[in-house]
Amino acid sequence: MAKLSFLAGFGAGYVLGARAGRERYEQIRRAYDHAKDDPRVQSVAGTLQAQADAAVKTVKDELRGR
Template identity: 80%
Template sequence: MAKLSFLAGFGAGYVLGAKAGRERYEQIRRVYNHAKDDPRLQTAAGMAQARADAAVDSVKNRLGNETGNK
């Protein structure tokens, strides 16, 4: 998920900072719109979110167990 966020941030920064003109902006926008609607990307994002949630839950459980034992 962090990689996806980084890529989204990088893309946004590039679009906002680029001096390539409107044509390049439209090209990037078309690619983004196509990618965000791609079921493969949605599946990968969902899997990444599930893994991140599981990792957070695992850390919370470990921290809860460690503080309870002291």
């Protein structure tokens, strides 16, 4: 879910920063809606989340001296 939030935030930032108008906003929104439901994107996002969780655990263990 965090991955989708990141994508949404990135998309919103781009739209607000680009000042490209309503047409570009709608184009980006359609692309986001399409991508968030794509099983390939979900699979990659899940894999990345698992890797991030493992990295965080490793860093925490290192900081605790294990």
